[in-house]
Amino acid sequence: MDFEQLWSPVMARILPKKDVVIIGLGWTGAVMAQELTDEGLDVIAIERGPWRDAPTDFPPSQMQDELRYRVRHELFLRPDQLTFTFRNKVDQQALPIRNWGAFMPPNGVGGGGVHWNAEMWRFLPSDFVLKTHLTQRYGADFLPSDMTIQDWGITYDELEPHYDRFEYLCGTSGTAGNLRGKIMEGGNPFEGPRSRDYPTKAQPQPFSHTLFGKAARELGYKPFPQPSGNLSTAYTNPLGLRMGPCTYCGFCEWFGCSNYSKASPQTTILPVLVRKSNFTARDNSEVVKINTDRSGKHATGVTFVDSSGEAWEQPADLVILSAFSLFNAQLMLHSGIGQPYDPATGEGRIGRNFTHQTTSSVNGFFDHTKFNFNPFIGSGSIGMCIDEFNGDNFDHGPHGFVGGGYVGQVQTGARPIESALTPPGTPKWGTGWKNAVRDNYLSTVKPGTGVHGSFYAYRDIYLDLDPLYKDRFSRPLMRMTIDIKENEAKQNRFLTDKFAEIIKAMGAASLAKTYRTAPYDSTTYQTTHLNGGVIMGADPKTSAVNRYLQSWDVSNLFVLGASAFPQNAGYNPTLTVGALAYWAADAIRNQYLTKPGPLVDA
Amino acid sequence: METGLGPVVSRRSVLLSTAAFLIATSSRRTTAKTISGVLPWEPNGGNPPVAAKLGPWEFFTAEEGRAMEALADRIIPPDPQTPGGKDSGSAVFVDRQLAGGYGAQEGLYVRPPFITGAKNQGTQSEGGPRKEYREGLAALDRACQAREGGKRFADLPDDRKDQVLKDLEEGNLKLEGVDGKSFFALTIKDVQTGFFADPIYGGNRDMAAWKMIGYPGARYNYLDWVGRHNERFPLPPVSMTGRAEWTSNNSGAR
Ligand SMILES: Cc1cc2nc3c(=O)[nH]c(=O)nc-3n(C[C@H](O)[C@H](O)[C@H](O)COP(=O)(O)OP(=O)(O)OC[C@H]3O[C@@H](n4cnc5c(N)ncnc54)[C@H](O)[C@@H]3O)c2cc1C
Numbered sequence: 001m002d003f004e005q006l007w008s009p010v011m012a013r014i015l016p017k018k019d020v021v022i023i024g025l026g027w028t029g030a031v032m033a034q035e036l037t038d039e040g041l042d043v044i045a046i047e048r049g050p051w052r053d054a055p056t057d058f059p060p061s062q063m064q065d066e067l068r069y070r071v072r073h074e075l076f077l078r079p080d081q082l083t084f085t086f087r088n089k090v091d092q093q094a095l096p097i098r099n100w101g102a103f104m105p106p107n108g109v110g111g112g113g114v115h116w117n118a119e120m121w122r123f124l125p126s127d128f129v130l131k132t133h134l135t136q137r138y139g140a141d142f143l144p145s146d147m148t149i150q151d152w153g154i155t156y157d158e159l160e161p162h163y164d165r166f167e168y169l170c171g172t173s174g175t176a177g178n179l180r181g182k183i184m185e186g187g188n189p190f191e192g193p194r195s196r197d198y199p200t201k202a203q204p205q206p207f208s209h210t211l212f213g214k215a216a217r218e219l220g221y222k223p224f225p226q227p228s229g230n231l232s233t234a235y236t237n238p239l240g241l242r243m244g245p246c247t248y249c250g251f252c253e254w255f256g257c258s259n260y261s262k263a264s265p266q267t268t269i270l271p272v273l274v275r276k277s278n279f280t281a282r283d284n285s286e287v288v289k290i291n292t293d294r295s296g297k298h299a300t301g302v303t304f305v306d307s308s309g310e311a312w313e314q315p316a317d318l319v320i321l322s323a324f325s326l327f328n329a330q331l332m333l334h335s336g337i338g339q340p341y342d343p344a345t346g347e348g349r350i351g352r353n354f355t356h357q358t359t360s361s362v363n364g365f366f367d368h369t370k371f372n373f374n375p376f377i378g379s380g381s382i383g384m385c386i387d388e389f390n391g392d393n394f395d396h397g398p399h400g401f402v403g404g405g406y407v408g409q410v411q412t413g414a415r416p417i418e419s420a421l422t423p424p425g426t427p428k429w430g431t432g433w434k435n436a437v438r439d440n441y442l443s444t445v446k447p448g449t450g451v452h453g454s455f456y457a458y459r460d461i462y463l464d465l466d467p468l469y470k471d472r473f474s475r476p477l478m479r480m481t482i483d484i485k486e487n488e489a490k491q492n493r494f495l496t497d498k499f500a501e502i503i504k505a506m507g508a509a510s511l512a513k514t515y516r517t518a519p520y521d522s523t524t525y526q527t528t529h530l531n532g533g534v535i536m537g538a539d540p541k542t543s544a545v546n547r548y549l550q551s552w553d554v555s556n557l558f559v560l561g562a563s564a565f566p567q568n569a570g571y572n573p574t575l576t577v578g579a580l581a582y583w584a585a586d587a588i589r590n591q592y593l594t595k596p597g598p599l600v601d602a
Numbered sequence: 603m604e605t606g607l608g609p610v611v612s613r614r615s616v617l618l619s620t621a622a623f624l625i626a627t628s629s630r631r632t633t634a635k636t637i638s639g640v641l642p643w644e645p646n647g648g649n650p651p652v653a654a655k656l657g658p659w660e661f662f663t664a665e666e667g668r669a670m671e672a673l674a675d676r677i678i679p680p681d682p683q684t685p686g687g688k689d690s691g692s693a694v695f696v697d698r699q700l701a702g703g704y705g706a707q708e709g710l711y712v713r714p715p716f717i718t719g720a721k722n723q724g725t726q727s728e729g730g731p732r733k734e735y736r737e738g739l740a741a742l743d744r745a746c747q748a749r750e751g752g753k754r755f756a757d758l759p760d761d762r763k764d765q766v767l768k769d770l771e772e773g774n775l776k777l778e779g780v781d782g783k784s785f786f787a788l789t790i791k792d793v794q795t796g797f798f799a800d801p802i803y804g805g806n807r808d809m810a811a812w813k814m815i816g817y818p819g820a821r822y823n824y825l826d827w828v829g830r831h832n833e834r835f836p837l838p839p840v841s842m843t844g845r846a847e848w849t850s851n852n853s854g855a856r
Pocket residue numbers: 023024025026027028029046047048049104105106107108109110111112113115116117118119120121253254285286287288322323324325327331381528529560561562572573574575577
């Protein structure tokens with residue numbers, strides 16, 4: 001079909017003006033909607049996917065379906081509706097991602113909050129001033145010449161109250177490691193100071209986790225339970241919403257929780273938000289453009305297309321872009337807001353400093369006559385971890401790389417299609433395979449997370465529009481140019497070896513160790529922690545939004561999400577994403593609304 | 603290059619593309635709705651799984667079905683405790699998957715151009731799994747007939763079948779017009795997926811695979827068990843439709 005031929009003007013029907021339009025009703029959209037409706041503003045949220053909730057979409061009668069939700073990933077966006085093109089290098093032909101592999105973009109009300117693991121980490125204080133910190137400690141020459149890491153323009157101390165708010169919203173289960181500067185036994189001694197303890201105690205740990213903890217301690221590390229949004233106990237959050245204790249069902253990441261035990265917009269915000277008379281949501285409606293006035297400096301609202309093909313225009317005074325990092329960048333490019341980044345000159349804002357997460361794992365195979373882990377008993381973020389090798393918690397001088405990550409055993413539930421593993425050297429089929437599967441299923445340690453490393457930014461890893469491939473609206477797909485650089489490969493090798501030592505010390509008879517190596521592979525899953533493209537910072541030349549996540553170009557547009565990360569730390573992003581949403585909401589409520597306009601002079 | 607959407611979306615192109623999109627998603631409501639005041643909830647608004655139906659092949663021809671069952675039984679050979687791929691239904695599973703959304707590449711991006719790229723750029727084939735099986739199974743039979751005295755794959759003795767598959771796996775047996783190595787890899791993946799999926803989809807009959815490995819299935823509550831270490835969980839598996847003993851009219855293909 002020749003799509004060019006079909007191009008002709010469309011008449012969008014114009015809806016009554018609102019104070020605020022929110023693009024995407026996932027984690028950050030829900031947080032912002034809750035805050036701005038509290039302020040008395042009239043808010044509409046427009047969501048690309050369907051409304052979803054436990055009784056209809058993930059009840060306990062059908063949710064335990066590995067084929068449907070994990071293998072065929074039903075809760076996720078269909079590439080048919082929107083995808084990206086991918087290549088490793090600037091001189092390579094990018095090709096479309098026809099089926100998801102390396103990451104799995106969310107779709108539908110609740111966004112990634114529906115089917116995330118809920119591993120809830122704070123970043124280190126040094127992560128926010130990364131460039132300054134590393135140059136001071138190691139000198140500028142220690143960094144690879146094409147590395148483009150930056151400071152965030154915000155500090156850990158400024159963000160701390162907002163970290164706290166998101167943790168209490170979610171009921172996060174954990175053990176504090178640093179209470180107002182005092183190092184606490186049993187917690188993460190490397191974390192930044194927290195103003196109060198976790199809202200709920202850490203989850204109890206299954207067998208493999210206690211073995212991991214013991215082995216790690218004996219090797220001289222300080223293991224601690226992973227901070228988790230799968231709750232250890234019943235909890236009522238500050239909005240009055242009640243959550244139940246997690247039952248370790250093992251259908252957590254990729255799945256929705258039937259049990260109201262996993263923190264999500266559905267369990268922590270939406271039932272309160274929907275009842276407010278100044279809030280409206282539209283589902284199955286995809287925003288296709290942020291509209292600006294003639295000056296290009298003021299947003300007038302958005303255009304969206306609903307699932308029956310009708311186009312609508314929603315005018316608003318304030319536009320919140322909270323569509324998930326990748327779609328934030330894509331909508332900025334499609335709306336022509338901000339200069340697109342050009343790797344040849346290093347100029348331009350949108351698409352700059354695109355990053356992912358450098359992950360890998362080590363599976364441990366144990367003697368099945370002595371070990372039974374009941375690996376199907378698990379939850380998305382139940383875990384035992386160490387943080388000795390994250391960020392700059394150790395001296396990088398002798399190692400010749402920067403960055404790091406946490407490593408840990410996270411027993412997420414051994415759904416058998418994905419988890420019937422066999423030791424290295426086993427045939428892939430036949431009697432040998434069958435016997436090995438039978439013998440190993442209950443006695444294999446398959447860490448859900450394993451090695452969770454940082455991914456720093458580079459001059460030629462970026463997002464722009466593809467010159468060839470088009471989406472269903474005949475718009476160019478967004479193109480990702482991404483690779484694993486030597487620094488990240490070295491970091492991963494170091495971390496994976498350290499992790500393997502611990503699994504070995506647990507008593508594993510054999511290990512399957514996989515390093516993350518170049519080239520970046522779009523077909524193997526590596527988390528859905530994609531970052532950058534619309535990064536925050538103090539300098540409008542090298543960032544797209546200011547420290548309050550306000551667009552430097554269009555001051556009534558705020559862009560929430562991990563798109564703001566100048567580079568990625570060795571932790572999962574969402575607690576920081578949620579804290580930044582509260583931080584931006586605070587700036588809108590207390591500064592912007594009294595005096596609309598740029599909150600920082602460009 | 604055109605960047606802004608501006609006046610470029612035509613109503614027709616939108617309608618065409620969303621119509622396709624609507625078919626792609628399942629029975630669930632996909633019409634856009636405005637939500638305010640209360641959580642949107644409709645009676646019977648759920649979206650239960652669709653069970654594989656009993657009966658004849660839906661995608662395979664009789665000859666292909668025979669080859670598929672023979673393949674399933676070599677990938678997962680029967681043993682005294684646990685049935686093989688054939689009797690546990692893996693070939694039926696693959697057939698129903700190919701007849702359904704998986705075979706149709708439902709929801710995938712299938713717009714042209716189709717350019718061959720690097721392996722790490724993912725599949726760029728236009729035909730998808732239906733074409734791969736149709737051509738792969740035919741080519742496998744042709745190769746066997748040429749090499750194994752005129753016999754099709756399904757008619758070979760087990761040790762010859764295994765030899766053929768080994769050669770395929772190692773790239774020592776080339777199939778005509780088909781990448782034999784990747785076709786076999788796909789077959790292994792799909793057959794084993796059917797073995798471990800919920801029985802509602804046609805494989806893993808009587809939860810044979812789950813019993814074999816000690817997986818309790820679609821249970822939902824292990825609160826009492828998370829703290830019990832190195833102890834075998836005692837309960838047998840359940841599927842999404844329960845256990846055969848619970849109902850005389852158990853659904854799911856069997
Ligand atoms: C399987 C999985 C596991 C994960 N596990 C973890 C974890 O353990 N810990 C962690 O920290 N993070 C985890 N994440 C990441 C986490 O889900 C995201 O960081 C988080 O949801 C981001 O919040 P957000 O508001 O930016 O985006 P989302 O929550 O994804 O919300 C964005 C919403 O915008 C909608 N949208 C997009 N484009 C448009 C458009 N054009 N018009 C209208 N609506 C649109 C989307 O449909 C979506 O609902 C996981 C993600 C996945 C997929």
